Amino acid sequence: MINLNKHTAFKKTAKFFLGLSLLLSVIVPSFTLQPATAEAADSYKIVGYYPSWAAYGRNYNVADIDPTKVTHINYAFADICWNGIHGNPDPSGPNPVTWTCQNEKSQTINVPNGTIVLGDPWIDTGKTFAGDTWDQPIAGNINQLNKLKQTNPNLKTIISVGGWTWSNRFSDVAATAATREVFANSAVDFLRKYNFDGVDLDWEYPVSGGLDGNSKRPEDKQNYTLLLSKIREKLDAAGAVDGKKYLLTIASGASATYAANTELAKIAAIVDWINIMTYDFNGAWQKISAHNAPLNYDPAASAAGVPDANAFNVAAGAQGHLDAGVPAAKLVLGVPFYGRGWDGCAQAGNGQYQTCTGGSSVGTWEAGSFDFYDLEANYINKNGYTRYWNDTAKVPYLYNASNKRFISYDDAESIGYKTAYIKSKGLGGAMFWELSGDRNKTLQNKLKADLPTGGTVPPVDTTAPSVPGNARSTGVTANSVTLAWNASTDNVGVTGYNVYNGANLATSVTGTTATISGLTAGTSYTFTVKAKDAAGNLSAASNAVTVSTTAQPGGDTQAPTAPTNLVSTAQTTSSITLSWSASTDNVGVTGYDVYNGTTLATTVTGTTATISGLAADTSYTFTVKAKDAAGNVSAASNAVSVKTAAETTNPGVSAWQVNTAYTAGQLVTYNGKTYKCLQPHTSLAGWEPSNVPALWQLQ
Known part of the structure; x- marks a missing residue:
């Protein structure tokens, strides 16, 4: 259950991980880097996002992170449970899939609408890594994040909720006092359960923008403030009990539209800081080549027809937040650890600000997007690509005259100008998307060298607590x-x-x-x-x-009431999902036995169940019985008969196999269903298509 999501400032429709179109509409005044007028801070924040899916085909694990290079790691993403499911079915999104809401053991759970839930329980808390033991309650990426604190006890970890793909329920959550309460309480529960130090809301976007199918309403502007206020209230109360400070942050868009659709001054008074996404100003959603994250406005861009160039640059975006009332110290500037490319760009200007045939047909993980470590290894002054520098926008770019490909990106030099801007404006620090894009630590080293984070990393703690x-x-x-x-x-x-x-x-x-x-x-x-x-x-x-434990007086002999309203809510070629109304008991219902005919199919604690391993195009009859702790079993529910879906024939499509190299777009069959490969990889046991939606999409 992976949120196939790219952390972007402006996207209208998305391609896998990265959006490939952008709604560009509102122009704000341009700003350029001025001489230092603000005092440099003694301690800056360096916030790095780590996407859960990096541990799949990208093969970049939490253990590969150097925790001394950052002050905070934002783990992306958790999602919002609504009507028992999470995910976003919007067909224009990068991963239009939903899943049942599950706990850390990948067990389906029944929680109120608006509850924060794990985005991918297997990779988040289930996968075992070196050093894990069978009896530990939490494994996966989250446990690995907690281990990083052994190297840097000053490190803070923050769970990020939503993102481009999973922002579809934020408006619904923020709309009522009841759902705001649920969300805020679940934030506290999530932080306590998984040992996070804070929560980051990445709502893309309130009022307008984002995926077409997202819930949105004009009242989002005020409701977002109310939601954050309720979260702050609950975090502060929990912190007083737990003896710690829980952090609350948001990721914000860098456009004037975002500032108009939110109460930024009020939000800034509530949150600890705002991570402004000052990147993705230009990309393959437009035919003219331009820069991903230009620091300053370049008049040549406007002259060439680059859309809204005077508004879509780092300085203008940051100044818009400052003008809206965000204190400088609470604004953390976004930096991309990736570049964007175009193909078929004319040679004039070394490909810069030229009409192109479209976005690049190649990339590191998806077409048009290039991780910085990949640019270092294969592109910068290599293989026909020449590095050039725009001294007005303060960014580098590459051009290959042979294949007419233009790539805009950030490197240590351009980041140096951005850290100087941070200091000149008295901003709170830098945020970057994302850690796997800088595997040689080139850009992280530059941020760390330019932005002192205060103090030193203490030695590894080997002293155990005292005995309770x-x-x-x-x-x-x-x-x-x-x-x-x-x-x-x-x-x-x-x-x-x-x-x-x-x-x-x-x-x-x-x-x-x-x-x-x-x-x-x-x-x-x-x-x-x-x-x-x-x-x-x-x-x-x-x-x-x-x-x-006490003995039941005379023994509890009263059975629960029979479950009612048993229905089928979903069918595939090999599975059927059921739901029913809860039973009651004089002591308490402990679970439900689901029967396929007279055979026990599964036992669950909630009021939904999915029975797998069934034959395609076949009818089955199910009943459900409730049970209590004393072993009393209710009468059977109403019976429901339902047929699995028929097989879909796919001539020429092979069955999925382990240790096989797959390319993006390739189709396979698995358990009677057809899947499309989303990322090139070599399959391993445990990476079956039904288990790893980051790699396979059900057709």
């Missing part, structure tokens, strides 16, 4: 035990506690209480607690607490 004291039971039922203990201390700081049932990890919490549920009545259990810190050090175990 006075572990005790504070409540017992037939099915649960509540424990409490005295807080531990640590040389850096305690981040949480692991509670063990015997030798097995029962739960992890950030506070000093925990309730362990799902226990058997009248049974003895022994619990211990260990404290942990950000470096991963675990304390010794607390004193053991042995406690017995």
Whole structure:
């Protein structure tokens, strides 16, 4: 479940990861780099985005990040659950797919509309990396991010929600007090559960813009402020309990339209800072070659017909935010670690500001977009490409006279002018999209050298927290035990506690209480607690607490009510999805057994289930029974008969296989369904098309 998303300032319609069209409409006054008039800060922020899908075909893992080069890592992206699903079905988007909302174990969950959920549970929390153990509650990219704090304990990690593809529900969430409350509460839960230090909202865009199918309304302008205010309220309350400061940031568009559609001054008073996306000013959505992120306005661009060149540059975008009331120290300037290219550009001006045949037909991962490390290795003054410099816009560009390809990009020299601009304006620092684009750390080294981040990286923390004291039971039922203990201390700081049932990890919490549920009545259990810190050090175990759950008086013999309204909500050639209305019980319903005829097909805790491995074009009859902790089972629900979809024949399409090289656009079949390859890669076990939507799109 990958958000195939590119973090952009201006996009109207999108291609895979990167949008390939742009709505250019409103002109703002131009601004140029002026002599320094603001005091340089002692400590700047360097914020790097890491997209979850980088760990797939791009083969750039969290462990490849140097955490000493950045102050904050924004993990992209989490999504918003609505009516039990997340994703964006808009056919104009780069990945028009939806999935059921799932937890860290890839189990379907039933949560209120507006809840923040994992974007890709397998890569986010499920995939095991070197050093992971079978019993740890969280694996995947998120656990790897937490490990980076062992190298740089000053590092802060932030979960970014939405992005270009997944902004379809923001307007609905912001529209009512109830959904704003749900979103804000879920933000706190998400940060606590996965050990993030803050939340970043990447709503593209309020009121207008973004994908055509996104929810949007004129009231977004005021509602966005209300949503952020509610999140701030909940984060501050949680921080007071947890003894830490939770961060709240947004990613903003750089256009005058964005400033007009938001209350930037009010937003700036609420958030910790704003990451302005000062890039993607020009691209393959237009036929004339121009620069991806020009610092200054170049009159030659306007003379050549580049759309809105006086407004679409870094200085104008940043000044627009400052003029709208954003304090300079709360504005973090966006820098792209990629370039954009055009083909068929006339040789005049070395391809710059020329009419071209269209966007480049090649790129690093998708046509028209070139990661900086790829430009270093294969393009800059190599293979027929010559580097040129625009001294007005303060950006480099490449031109190949043989194939007539023009590429605009940023390098260490242009970033040097942008860091000088940051200092001259007293801005808060730099943000970049994204870490995998600079594998040689060339651009990160430049940002780090130019923008002091304050302090030094402390040595690796190897000191474990003290042992939790006075572990005790504070409540017992037939099915649960509540424990409490005295807080531990640590040389850096305690981040949480692991509670063990015997030798097995029962739960992890950030506070000093925990309730362990799902226990058997009248049974003895022994619990211990260990404290942990950000470096991963675990304390010794607390004193053991042995406690017995209570026996049900006379035994609970009352079965739950039968589930009702069983219906089928989706069918494929090999699966059927069901939903039903919840049962009730005198003690509590613990789950549901779903039957295919008389055979148990699956057991779930929520009120939806997907039964897979079915034959195409075949009828099946399902019923559902509820159960409680005492083992009582309800009568069966109403029966529902439903047929799987018929097979679609695809002559010449081969079955998916492991250890096979696939190219973008290639079709394969898997479990009776046809998939299209989205990124070139060599297949591995575990990368089956149904498991990895970043690589395969269901047809």
